[in-house]
Amino acid sequence: xSLHDIAARALHAFDPEDAHGWAIRGLKxxxxxxxxxxxxxxxxxxxxxxxxxxxxxxxxxxxxxxxxPDAMLAAGFGFVEAGTVTPLAQAGNPRPRLFRLTEDQAxxxxxxxxxxxLEPFAQRLAARQGRGGVVxxxxxxxxxxxxxxxxxxxxxxxxxxxxxxxxxNISSPNTPGLRxxxxxxxxxxxxxxxxxxxxxxxxxxxADYPIFLKVAPDLEDGEVEAIVExxxxxxxxxxIVSNTTIARPxxxxxxxxxxxxxxxxxxxxxxxxxxxxxxHAAAAGRVALIGAGGVADGAGAYAKIRAGARAVQLYxxxxxGGPGLVTRIKRDLAARLRADGFAAVEDAIGxx
Numbered sequence: 560x561s562l563h564d565i566a567a568r569a570l571h572a573f574d575p576e577d578a579h580g581w582a583i584r585g586l587k588x589x590x591x592x593x594x595x596x597x598x599x600x601x602x603x604x605x606x607x608x609x610x611x612x613x614x615x616x617x618x619x620x621x622x623x624x625x626x627x628p629d630a631m632l633a634a635g636f637g638f639v640e641a642g643t644v645t646p647l648a649q650a651g652n653p654r655p656r657l658f659r660l661t662e663d664q665a666x667x668x669x670x671x672x673x674x675x676x677l678e679p680f681a682q683r684l685a686a687r688q689g690r691g692g693v694v695x696x697x698x699x700x701x702x703x704x705x706x707x708x709x710x711x712x713x714x715x716x717x718x719x720x721x722x723x724x725x726x727x728n729i730s731s732p733n734t735p736g737l738r739x740x741x742x743x744x745x746x747x748x749x750x751x752x753x754x755x756x757x758x759x760x761x762x763x764x765x766a767d768y769p770i771f772l773k774v775a776p777d778l779e780d781g782e783v784e785a786i787v788e789x790x791x792x793x794x795x796x797x798x799i800v801s802n803t804t805i806a807r808p809x810x811x812x813x814x815x816x817x818x819x820x821x822x823x824x825x826x827x828x829x830x831x832x833x834x835x836x837x838x839h840a841a842a843a844g845r846v847a848l849i850g851a852g853g854v855a856d857g858a859g860a861y862a863k864i865r866a867g868a869r870a871v872q873l874y875x876x877x878x879x880g881g882p883g884l885v886t887r888i889k890r891d892l893a894a895r896l897r898a899d900g901f902a903a904v905e906d907a908i909g910x911x
Contacts, residue, residue, distance in 0.1 A: 575657040575666075575878075583622070586630040592882045594635030599893040602637070604904045606847050606869050607769035607796035609693050609723060613637035613889055614904050615860060618851050618872035619697035619728065619773070623674045625683040632692040635885040640872065641680070642697030643728045646713045648676030649701055652733060659878060660813035660824070664855065666875045668803070669820030671733045672699050677717050684721040696722035697773070702734050708749050712756050715770070719760045724768055727753060730775035730802035732821045738775055743785045750793035757794075769796035776801035776831045776852060783834070787841040797847040799872065800835045803827070804852075824875040828853025832866050839867025839909050855880060857891025864892075864904060865911035 571578065585591065602613035616638040617631050625641035632639055651673025658667045674680070684696070698714030700707035711727050718725065727749065729740040740749055753770060761767045772790055790798055803821025811826060831852025838848055850863030855876035863871045876884055901907045 571659070571661075574655070575659050576654065579621075579657070583626055586627040589630075591627070591630040591634055592886075593633045594886050596886075598635075598637070599889065601893050601896050601901075601903055602889055604637075604870055606849070607724065607771075609638070609769065611637040611693060611870060614864070614870040615885055615888055615892070616640060616849070616870055616872040618874040619643055619726065620668075620670075621874045621877070625680045625694075625696070628694045629687060629690055629692065632694075634882055635889065637870070638693035638695065638723075640695040640697050640726060641684075642674070642726070643672050643699040643731070644674050644677055644680045644696065644714060645672050645699050645701045646677045646704075646710050646717075647701050649673060656820070658813075658815040658818050658820075660811065660815050660822075661879075662812040663810075663816070663824065663826055664876075664879050665811070665813070665822060665824030665826050666878060667815060667818045667820045667822050669733045669818070671702065672731065677714060681717050681721055684718065688721070693723045695724040695726055695771075697726040697728050699728045699731070700734070700737065707737070707740070708752055711749060712752055715753060715756055716760065719768065720764055720766060722768065724771060724796070726771040726773050726799060728773045728802070730773050732775070732803060732805045741774060741778070741782065741786065743789065746786065746789045747793075750789055750795060754793045754795075771795065771797040771799055771849070773799040773851075774801055776804045776827065776834045777806060778834060783837045784841045787838060787846065791842075791845050795846065797849055797869075798838060798842075799849045799851055800838050800868075801827075801831045801852050804830065806830070823852065824878075825853050825855055828855075828859050828862070832862050835863060835868060836866040836911070842867075854888070855884070857888050857895055860888055860892045861895045861907070862911075864907050865909070867909045869904070869908055 598613040604614045619640045628639045652671035700710035850868030851872040854873040
């Protein structure tokens with residue numbers, strides 16, 4: 560176990576949100592781990608035109624304000640997604656709002672898109688231009704916005720040219736009514752307006768950037784197919800499956816299991832991977848998929864790829880695995896790919 564992993568364990572003595580704040584400070588001070596080894600070529604993948612050195616990404620939520628994307632790239636992630644950022648700064652929901660379910664290797668959060676707002680986020684991304692590495696921006700809507708769809712348009716417009724890709728997050732359970740944007744009519748309006756804005760920005764700037772959609776795992780029959788058709792029709796580039804769940808598996812042991820909010824971590828792996836497989840079947844190769852939810856080791860990452868993911872993302876597992884986790888996942892995933900005779904991640908997509 561590295562010193563970085565020992566330090567991560569020590570942070571468990573503190574309130575989860577305070578511990579996260581200290582982790583961000585440590586990374587800003589240059590105290591984070593560095594994966595000095597070049598990535599195994601078997602892990603390289605291309606998604607929506609983005610060349611990723613490896614397929615293991617950092618999910619949104621860890622770096623809400625785009626303060627440490629370069630530190631997380633240095634730790635070994637193939638891509639980093641900052642945010643969720645909203646046009647205006649907002650405090651989020653009252654504390655406590657983040658809970659470790661240690662016995663379950665899980666987390667429940669009801670943060671409520673707490674962030675410092677679009678302008679400082681944009682300034683930080685502007686300051687890192689030219690440093691390399693794929694960094695995406697996860698954009699959302701303010702809780703009290705009168706036109707939530709306009710908030711997504713505002714985020715896309717302000718960050719155009721500063722981010723390598725964008726993710727429209729409509730799947731957090733912690734902003735009342737947000738998940739209603741996943742319904743067919745609302746989603747068509749949202750993605751239509753984003754597509755129009757993208758087209759105008761492309762003409763004005765001479766550059767284009769991929770747009771992804773992040774969805775919830777709690778979808779009814781028929782909703783997966785409707786989302787895929789809407790995404791394809793709007794010309795979006797990928798779907799991230801999935802965000803946290805409002806479900807509470809009966810297997811949960813922690814005293815915090817009854818807390819409201821989104822559940823992430825190990826208990827989400829099986830359900831989110833099953834939803835991912837449904838998206839893979841519905842998409843039939845027309846849109847790329849990124850698997851998130853419960854990835855904590857090479858086996859979990861491999862299960863997502865075999866279910867149809869071109870890349871994976873994780874966040875909650877860092878709480879228990881420490882910052883050295885990403886290196887271990889990459890090593891294990893590469894070994895699993897080779898053991899099954901695959902020459903590249905792409906060859907294993909949907910193999911299940």
